[in-house]
Amino acid sequence: MDKIIIRIDGAEIKGKPGQTIMQAADDAGIHIPRLCDVEGLEPQGSCRVCTVKVNGRTAASCTQPVADGMEVENDTLEIRNYRRDLVRMLFHEGNHLCPCCEASGRCELQNLAYQLGILQPDKYPYLQPVRPVDASHPDVMLDTNRCIRCGRCIRASIQLDHKNVFGYIGRGINKQVGVNGKNLAQTNVDIHDKAVALGTCPVGCIIQKRAGFFDPIGKRRFDLHPAGTKVEDS
Amino acid sequence: MKKRIATVSLAGCFGCHMSLLDIDERILELVKLVEFDRSPINDFKKFRARCDIGFVEGGCCNEENVHTLRDFRKNCDVLVGVGQCAVMGGLPVMRNAIMHSDDPLRECLETAYLNSPYVYNPANDIPNDPALPLILDKVYTCSEVVKMDYHIPGCPPSGDVLWQTIVALLSGNPSDLPGEIIKFD
Numbered sequence A: 001m002d003k004i005i006i007r008i009d010g011a012e013i014k015g016k017p018g019q020t021i022m023q024a025a026d027d028a029g030i031h032i033p034r035l036c037d038v039e040g041l042e043p044q045g046s047c048r049v050c051t052v053k054v055n056g057r058t059a060a061s062c063t064q065p066v067a068d069g070m071e072v073e074n075d076t077l078e079i080r081n082y083r084r085d086l087v088r089m090l091f092h093e094g095n096h097l098c099p100c101c102e103a104s105g106r107c108e109l110q111n112l113a114y115q116l117g118i119l120q121p122d123k124y125p126y127l128q129p130v131r132p133v134d135a136s137h138p139d140v141m142l143d144t145n146r147c148i149r150c151g152r153c154i155r156a157s158i159q160l161d162h163k164n165v166f167g168y169i170g171r172g173i174n175k176q177v178g179v180n181g182k183n184l185a186q187t188n189v190d191i192h193d194k195a196v197a198l199g200t201c202p203v204g205c206i207i208q209k210r211a212g213f214f215d216p217i218g219k220r221r222f223d224l225h226p227a228g229t230k231v232e233d234s
Numbered sequence B: 001m002k003k004r005i006a007t008v009s010l011a012g013c014f015g016c017h018m019s020l021l022d023i024d025e026r027i028l029e030l031v032k033l034v035e036f037d038r039s040p041i042n043d044f045k046k047f048r049a050r051c052d053i054g055f056v057e058g059g060c061c062n063e064e065n066v067h068t069l070r071d072f073r074k075n076c077d078v079l080v081g082v083g084q085c086a087v088m089g090g091l092p093v094m095r096n097a098i099m100h101s102d103d104p105l106r107e108c109l110e111t112a113y114l115n116s117p118y119v120y121n122p123a124n125d126i127p128n129d130p131a132l133p134l135i136l137d138k139v140y141t142c143s144e145v146v147k148m149d150y151h152i153p154g155c156p157p158s159g160d161v162l163w164q165t166i167v168a169l170l171s172g173n174p175s176d177l178p179g180e181i182i183k184f185d
Helices: A021-027 A077-093 A108-115 A152-160 B015-021 B026-033 B063-075 B084-088 B091-098 B104-115 B159-170
Strands: A004-008 A011-015 A051-054 A057-060 A071-073 A140-143 A166-169 A176-179 A206-208 B003-009 B034-036 B051-057 B060-062 B076-082 B135-140 B150-152
Touching (some): A004 A021, A011 A021, A051 A077, A077 A108, B003 B015, B003 B063, B015 B051, B015 B159, B026 B034, B026 B159, B051 B084, B060 B063, B063 B135, B076 B084, B076 B159, B084 B091, B091 B104, B104 B135, B150 B159
Parallel strands (some): B003 B034, B003 B051, B051 B076, B076 B150
Antiparallel strands (some): A004 A011, A051 A057, A051 A071, A140 A206, A166 A176, B060 B135
């Protein structure tokens, strides 16, 4: 069978065998919010922002393959509330200081918060964790206060750069992204690596030095394409 | 009867108050609808009557901020946290996470007054005049100190956001609070 028919919020769309729900939705022009998934990398399904309901059960649409006759709930009140709470928790877990962040305006986390209508970010207490800044490398800087552990840099380093610069350390609440060495300067990372390219890190954790605040307010990535008006192009 | 509005800047930079002036000529409409009570705009230092709306800019970094915020809660029906500092601490909150050690406040003060390469301080003193408000162990958000009714993020929220907020609150329709023009930066 080479044609698979699924329904997303009642709309019938066609999928191909081997596609995930998200890929099929993207092809059909249906928007599913996401953070850890980005085109060109293997999906990981860790951020759960793309959660949908498939035949009544929740699943990450970036990893769930399409199957004929699936009933998918995407833009419902229940799912939107799940996603809003997930994004809220990311904000409360790290130190996300938008006013002084180089990524503000091109930050996918911030954009998602606008898209989901998070106006009053005081639902949970702020954890204010103590996290290090690694400015040892001459071209690249890591501000782990902003890391959301999406693993995009890890996958880009392995799958695209064929290096192993980034990796997960620890488990549970202590899980964090570490570098393959004492600090970033000790690794074989290069400014031209895809892992540290603009747009790989969805937030402002991986920063290219001497390149911050180059787009004025009003001309930044999400100023030009406001939240939720188009399917992600990254 | 005119509604009474009070405003204050705690651990903030007065940027949000500057933004309030950005409502431009709409301020003429505003003064027809409201009367300013305690506010830096008219320089009243104390409440003169109970207020309908209180706008709070900034979080709490010293004991005077906490007293002021509690005073606002006691004297205002609706309390609105304005700006990123009131909502989540803003830039002052960086001292909570970044100035970390066993004694974070001491490290913060020593960096500011003794150890920074740009400090000229021949007496080698950290200011400790009794008239100075005591600095808190860390910076607290407004909702950690009192119950806040609404928060308007932004650094600062634009004049349009503040105008829409005031209009929504004055007309008794808080559900009309601005959504799509809210920014976190």
